[in-house]
Amino acid sequence: MHILLLEDDTVLADILKDYLQEQYQVTHTYSMKEAMRLCDENRYDLYIFDINVPDGDGITLLKELRAFRDETPAIFITAFHDTKHLTEAFQSGGNDFIKKPFDLEELNVRIDNIKRHFGLDMQxxxxxxxxxxxxxxxxxxxxxxxxxxxxxxxxxxxxxxxxxxxxxxxxxxxxxxxxxxxxxxxxxxxxxxxxxxxxxxxxxxxxxxxxxxxx
CATH class of the missing domain: 1.10.10.10 (Winged helix-like DNA-binding domain superfamily/Winged helix DNA-binding domain)
Structure with missing residues (x-):
């Protein structure tokens, strides 16, 4: 399974990459614009997007991808804890939402749930x-x-x-x-x-x- 990770926090990005690469192929970027380019050129099985990045935000990115009928499942990660961002995340077409700080095992559970629902990486x-x-x-x-x-x-x-x-x-x-x-x-x-x-x-x-x- 190939994951596109959009995360601008260098420490967290390295932790997530090291963890996820034990099971999956992971492409990482810090930039919303670069993420859009990667999505144009490649196919991914799962998106993991931070909501806030220096040149935009994951919610806007997913809205644009959904406008082009990209139905790749997406998990948002964010430091926000308010319902406003939670609502916007799901309205943009997100499939799950995880709040920082989080345990890596919690992320793994959420990925497994996405895999079961969308039939990823399994018979x-x-x-x-x-x-x-x-x-x-x-x-x-x-x-x-x-x-x-x-x-x-x-x-x-x-x-x-x-x-x-x-x-x-x-x-x-x-x-x-x-x-x-x-x-x-x-x-x-x-x-x-x-x-x-x-x-x-x-x-x-x-x-x-x-x-x-x-x-």
Whole structure:
């Protein structure tokens, strides 16, 4: 799992990096502008954003990312203890909130909760006889392993994480490819067609004129 960490406190940033790198790949930046550039060029599984950094704040950053339909789960870390910032954090699209000072084990618990909810870094049960491993890009269907391409796996994982809501082709294109590599919508239709062959049409519903919904 790849984490983007935005934290300007050098001491805390080093502590968090050392701790998180025992289990995850971590990219760290002190700058909101640099974080935005990294998000444009790379895909991450989790954002951990400090609310206040010298050139902006994590809440504004996440609002901008959500405006571009980036649904990557996000945890805010902050020294603020008031409900105003808590409310703003969740309204911006944040998924969790942790107040400084905090125990590293508490952060680990919150990350584990995000992983369970979004199916990160673990095998996902799609149905009684089908399990999906997004790390190895494999489907286990009634004991038989089926290998997916990396993009098929990413597409299925994204639809699953956003299950029970409609995801447009444009949203998939923006979240599965870098900005300068975005293909045509035909590519999405091909990916969906291939996934349906594996898991069945009843799990990926085509909502005419809107997009796709995983059920």
């Amino acid at each position: 996902i049960t799609l149905s009684d006889d089908t399990a999906f491993d997004p790390q190895t890009h494999t489907l286990n269907i009634a004991g038989a392993l089926h290998k997916l391409s990396a993009k098929e796996s990413e597409c299925l994982h994204y639809l699953y994480k956003n299950r029970n809501r409609v995801v447009s082709s444009d949203e998939l294109l923006q979240n599965l490819w870098a900005y300068d590599e975005i293909p045509s919508e035909d590519t999405i239709r091909t990916l969906i067609k291939q996934l349906r062959k594996h898991i069945g049409k009843e799990h990926i519903i085509n909502i005419r004129g809107e997009g796709y919904r995983y059920e």
